[in-house]
Amino acid sequence: MNHKPKISVIIPTYNEENNIKKTLIAIERQKCDIPYEIIIADGQSSDNTVFIAKKSAKVYISPKKGKAFQLNYVIPKTSGELLIFLDADMIINPYFFQKIYKIFKNHQNLYACSARVKYHNGKAISFKLASQRFTITQYFFLNINIHLYYLLKTLLGFPELSGCNMIVRRDIFLKTGGFKSPPNSLGIDKVFSDSLIYLIRKMKKGKIKTLSFVSVLTSGRNLNIKRSLKRISQYFSKKDIYYELAKKIN
Template identity: 30%
Template sequence: MTSSSPGETHRPTDPDVSVVVPAANERDYLRGTLASIRDLDTAYAYETIVVDGDSTDGTRSIAAEYDTRILEQEGTGIGAARHQGALAADGEWLAFVDADTVLRANYLTRLLGFVEAEGLAAASSRCRITGPLRAKLMEATINHVFPRLEYPILPGFNFFVRRAAYERTGGFPNVPNEDTAFSRALARDYGLPTGYCPTVLVESSGRRIADHGLTGTLWHYGRLDVGRVRSGY
């Protein structure tokens, strides 16, 4: 493993973890995300891969300011972007982080220690959804409902999985609610242990709720889940 300190960048040839960030026109958020990844305080070696979804707002230039590998997305859909990043990754573990999600400095050390200690194939953690107060309902659902399901749903904005498990299950499918589909494949179809780390916290944007309201957001995800079921997942 390669040591690092906050603010130090590196691109290890044999990383323990590959952080995959799908980004399509994320100029307003991407710097915060990549800065938080850069500033991880960990002894684990990691690489950062940004999958650019044909952005026109300078997203790719922002990614180039950081120590990242930048891939031009092939095709469309966030599931496809996540999967493309995974296929290019070299790490034993894959961390999928959305372009509007910010990690704390202890994220990698604590989460990797947790999954290895608990013998998990994949995990997520607690989250804080920023923005309007009504975003707290979504936050509470992720923090208190998803972990208690028989087959826990791991949100795509913070999805940590062992590479071998990812490859065994085929990874993220390019269908609506791809994170739910992949979570269920891991836990239900393949019987792999998954869970939530209670000592790790990430912050993710509540911009959809701010733009469309809670009802509109719930309707959006409800329609996506219908699409997921119709796709056979």
């Protein structure tokens, strides 16, 4: 694109050869008149991730592995006023960028958001009711419950962004001090969300939220009950560490 990108799409990768192509294809199919750039923050992949990604995006090899470090490493190399962080297995619809940009343009008080997350590629479950056949996916109820979780967090005044898709204004991101990595890298999205909350309270303006009417698709590959429980347990046992990380804002 000839114009300076207004949107920077940033994807952290590490051995994502089986996922990244689909994500990049979905991005290339965007029906969007807003200039954007695609940035890959790779953690020294040993497979074909970089080879595949270079066909569609600018690829930067991070000198250190880890999602938080990789993302922070490429930020100075981006130029968009709006930063869209996506995981490497995300599928977005053709109007995603256009919708997101319009939302931020029309709501200057919105500092950051996540789109509604829907899990796909699970097993289909079919059943018959009153002579009609219905099909739901394996993750049908999970999709509902996860969305309710994020909405409830917002209503209670403790909004949390979804780690697989986070959209934030560039100037706001820089004021948070970027991503911080908690112990074992569990809860990077939680710490970043809390940093945003601290910033909003400090500035006495702004908000973050989960969008109900804009969604993204992601695989169920990272659905791991054991890891989720470990993250929750670690958060409550090391709340002071999470707190100190989150409040380090500029």
